[in-house]
Amino acid sequence: MTATDRRQFPALSRKPGDDHMTEIRIEREIRLPDDLRTARARSAPHLGPRVLFFSGGSALNGISRQLKHYTYNSIHLITPFDSGGSSQILREVFDMPAVGDLRSRLMALADESVLGQPDIYALFSHRLSRSAPQAELRAELDAMIGGRHPLMAAVTKPMRGLIQARLRSFAAQVPDGFDYRNASIGNLILAGGYLDEGRALEPVLFLMTKMVDVRGTVRAVVDANLQLGVDLADGRRILSQRLISGKEAPPIDSPVTRCFLSDGSQEITPAQVPLPKRNRRLIDRSDVICYPPGSLYSSVVANLLPAGVGRAIAARHVPKVYLPSLGRDPEAPGQSLADRVAAILAPLHADIREEVPARRLMTHVLCDSSVSPSDCAEVTERFGIPCHRLPLQKAAEPDRYDAQAVAEALISLA
Known part of the structure; x- marks a missing residue:
């Protein structure tokens, strides 16, 4: 399959007396997959392209594990608004952002070969028992x-020694009655590091990246302890990611009309949650931007809400692709493919505050060939965004992507 990639670059010369650069439009045809590009990336992954993802959850982990064979330079901006599982317990106890999805992605991108740090990987991936007595679990931590x-x-x-120090900090500050059941040791290490580093995630994420030789960059999209909220078409408002996702509560049965951030009691404006400059620089240097599979609102749209994300994306002239989830998304009942595209574009357009073509924010939709041609046509009719149907589905699991096929498609776009 071929796709057209349109980019704008400054011209190489100016007219006499003209202080402004001229922009020219360059088009190239891309073959998906491009065997030459993928072979070149696989032979030198340390020089691989900077494919940037706005994501959360575990849906992208399999693709991330495959992608590290082609590039060590992928970028993962992760939502820290998860409010389920052991992450929520840590959030409540220490008033900190959720770290579970960050740890999960770090592990997916870690060097799992004998040349990496398999012993540290095993420790970070270990979970305490779901059913053992609390005293026994605390004794294991000790x-x-x-x-x-x-x-x-x-x-x-x-x-x-470094890891023990992080766990020691956690143990010194954890209150009596903390629930250790099914706790991730990696999450506890991250929590201890967060407390050690003046309640900042970035230093401890950097240290963990070095410890397990992470083949990419993993950062929280913002370092803030906030909740995700949605308004539904039936007039209801839901606060908390776990209530939206349908994993720890009945799935929502009315379409989402708007997604926003909250301090836990009331909505806060995007201006109160600006995109950090360090993350803006990552977007500015990206070679491909991807809105990946995952829960539509809690894993993808959540990352697009901070102020500055839409403007940063619009300013970058690279392929910007949406790879929609396969199967049913409990967060998007009754929503067509075009409706999901609209949900991603909405916060980006709001951030820019001026009329820009949708293709400034999303250049292509890549979906499996099982998606109907009429669904693809609706995307193009509504937004002018080409929608490409490719054989990306995993043969034995139709609700999952073939990780290698997706990785090669993304590498081919760079």
Whole structure:
């Protein structure tokens, strides 16, 4: 399959006396997949393209594991607004952003070969029992802090000391009655590091990246402890990601009309949650921008709400692709493919505050060939965005993407 990629670049010369650069439009045809580009990336992944994702949850982890064979430079801006599982317990106890999705993506991008740090990877991926008594679970954590636990003992110095220090900080500040059931050790290490670093995520994410040799960049889209909220077509308002996702509550049965951020009691404006400059720079340097599969609102749209995201995306002249989820999304009942495109574009247009063509924000939709031609045609009719049907579905699991096929398609766009 071929697709047309339109970009604008400054011209190489000015007219005499003209202080303004002229912009020219360049078009190129892209073959998906492009065997030459993918082979070149696979042979030198350290020079691979900067494919940037706005995501959360676990839907992208399989693709991320495959992508690291082609590039060590992928960028993952992750939502820290998860309010379920062990992340929520840490949020409530320490008033901190959710770290579970960040840890999960770090592990997906870690070097899992013998040349990496398999012992640290095993420790960070370990979870405490769901059913053991609390005293037994706390004793297991204490054994890790003391270096007596087999998983900790397997980690070599000086990394072992750094990890123990993070767990020690967590244990020193955790209140009595903390629920350790099914707690992720990686999350507890991140929480201890967050407290050690003056309640900042960036330093501890950087350290964990180095510890497990992460093949990419993983950051929270913003470093803030906020809740996600949605307004529904039936007039209801829902606050909290876990109530929106349908994982820990009945799935929503009315279409979402708007998505917003909240301090837990009331809506806050995007201007109160600006995109950090360090993340703006990542967008400015990206070679491909991807709105990936995952829960539409809590994993994708949530990352597009901070002020500055829409403007940064619009300013970058690179392929900007939407890869919609396969199967049913509990967060998007009754929504067509075009409706989901509209949901992604809405906060971006709101941030720009002026009329811009939709293709400034999304240049292509890539979907599996199982998506009907009429659904694709509706996207193009409503937004002028070409929609390409490709064989991307996993043969044995029709609700999942073939990770290698998706990785090669994204690399081909760069």
